[in-house]
Amino acid sequence: MVTDIRDGGRGAVGTAGTSWLRLVAGAVLLLVLLTAPLVLYPIFLMKVLCFALFACAFNLLIGYVGLLSFGHAAFFGGAAYVSAHAIKVWGVTPEIGILLGTATAAVMGGVFGWIAIRRQGIYFAMITLALAQMIYFLALQLPFTGGEDGIQAVPRGHLFGLINLNNSLAMYYTVLVIFLFGFAVIRRAVHSPFGQVLKAIRENEPRAVSLGYRTDQYKLVAFVLSATLAGLAGATKALVFQLASLTDVTWQMSGEVVLMTLLGGMGTLFGPAVGAALVVTLQNYLAATQLPVTVVIGAIFVICVLVFRRGIVGEIAHRLGVRKA
Template sequence: MSTQSTVHGRSGLGTPTPAVIPGAVLWAAALLLAVLAPFALYPVFLMKVLCFALFACAFNLLIGFAGLMSFGHAAFFGGAAYVTAHAAKVWALPPEFAILAGVGTATLLGLVFGALAIRRQGIYFAMITLALSQMVFFLALQLPFTGGEDGIQGVPRGRLFGLVDLTDPLAMYYAVLALFLSGFLVIRRAVHSPFGQVLKAIRENEPRAVSLGYRTERYKLLAFVLSASLAGLAGSVKALVFQLATLTDVTWQMSGEVVLMTLLGGMGTLLGPVVGAALVVALESYLAETSLPVPVVIGAIFVFCVLLFRKGIVGEIAGILKRRA
């Protein structure tokens, strides 16, 4: 293949090849925008967007690529938040170890919950995850170390690796951005790997995947655990950003909110959950300053977007670009 044919996007046989340069430029521009964003917008707002974007991406890995609808992802998000907050405040662990404790807890919960839930499919799978998530909610309400309805407040951010002072908003933002990018790249790598292709096959036709010799339960369990771990990472970071962990993090409404974010942005797309999370968080922040009922307005916008964008915002845009190509 010649250099000229690569630049013009054609192979030596005259077959069009994917354009690499525009995609690379787009990702570079997005990264540059994320780096410069805290100089134009409130850093805490941006950190909240990144936390929920990672949460939505983790959930999307399960529903968008494995076809498993979970109504209990708040258990991993909130459970990790509580453990991280307790580890940082009571055990006085450095932030990196507190986050590892939260992610480890979410991973363990994902392994147990997944082993129970993947035995069923469809609505039964969703109801099992919801029931298990409610168990975590009642534990968070009753256990002494969680603080009950008050939660865990005044969580110290500490110094990351003993060097970076996370009490500085800019330092905290860039630490959150680095963790978000790490989680996002893990999801992207998983989706484009042979493992991700098997998950898509299971989503489209599980009996056929079984007939091809794949042990689908193992793949679904691994996807469930990976999704739970990344949701736990989002919850752990959120606990440090806002310096608290409350019952709001483990309620069924939180599980419903991440479903809303994913569907708005575009289920089964990599960037869809990020766009959906940014939209929902921005609406909540803006509408909180008005007298409008926030749930009603967001619900109306959700219905409008679902009717207008069947594949989500990013999904519809991707479909339009594909048809024009």
């Protein structure tokens, strides 16, 4: 019997009697997120939130459907380019720009998903990687993307024409709202009947088929949802950093989001966000040292795969689950 990659998510805690505990924990978490910019550097926090949303969106596929997409940078970066272009060149307001970028990612997700779900497992990973590399070359060559320079100095503008986003606190709370919205969508999807079917596909696809589910359609919807939210993260990132660049569409970026999810815990709700926070912090820290970042990232990858496959949150949930049983 082959052990499944999606093992990480099993053994989650939640039973009756813990709901009030969750409520308190959620309130504390929200309070922390609301007050965090008073303590920490807002731009760092916004970066964490953008990548956390990106990783949560990616996790929807790997953690709940068992599909490893190695090309999610295409949606993240593609949406960043479109938003940056729309805001800077067409002069649309920030919310319209983000919506346009997100919509682009949704369409790309539909096309990519339609092509990629024809194969499974490793092939799925290779196909998404190749498709994303195609987007990379397009971003390098198309006239509107600015080639090696990317699209720089994107104005943050006024949200709904009212709120000045050049104020970093206003920007932070905007990003926080976007993140919470994306997270709520994922949470809702995972706990819905739709999410149950996704998990059934993850556990045993032939059986889900035999029960009458059109698994390809479920996979495609999950893929589009994941791509859309990844796009939302990328578009928001473009606005925060006022920049869309080639870095956003490289395969290294696709690899980074895999690492965030793996480190935090695949198939857990909070894991990817925790992983994103850790990886972004680590990158900030390493940037100030002489250590080569990619080597450290690669080493974490190897260690996670060899001995820490549940990830941080997955490991915690597993320990708690064991104690309860």
